[in-house]
Amino acid sequence: MDQVDEVIVDLLEVDGRLTHHEIARRVGLSRSAAAVRVQRLIASGQVVVRGVVHPAVIGRGTLAYVGMTVDRPAARVAAEIARRDDVPFLS
Incomplete structure (x- = not known):
């Protein structure tokens, strides 16, 4: 996990309902790049989605x-x- 991933995790800890678009805007990535990172964090178990x-x-x-x-x-x-x-x- 790099520094951008750490920022994404921090953002999701505050508001787990952030869209990929909003995450991308806040970390300076494209929406698709943010989506790829979020999906990778979920797949690795570093981010867990609970409803x-x-x-x-x-x-x-x-x-x-x-x-x-x-x-x-x-x-x-x-x-x-x-x-x-x-x-x-x-x-």
Whole structure:
């Protein structure tokens, strides 16, 4: 990853919905060159795309993404969390 890629990653960390055109404008590349770089970063795993439903779509005022690392079987932990009324989705 070079300095331009680092700037692209920084931009996407602030706003993951930036278009290739906007990324290109901000880093001084053509749109197609920016698209190639973004796709390469995604393919390498250095950029990961995650989609999240807007909380209002599921009737919630707020929504949180929580990641956990556990030192016992994850299925048992997930089953306990899934029993909560305030957990609409678990994977």
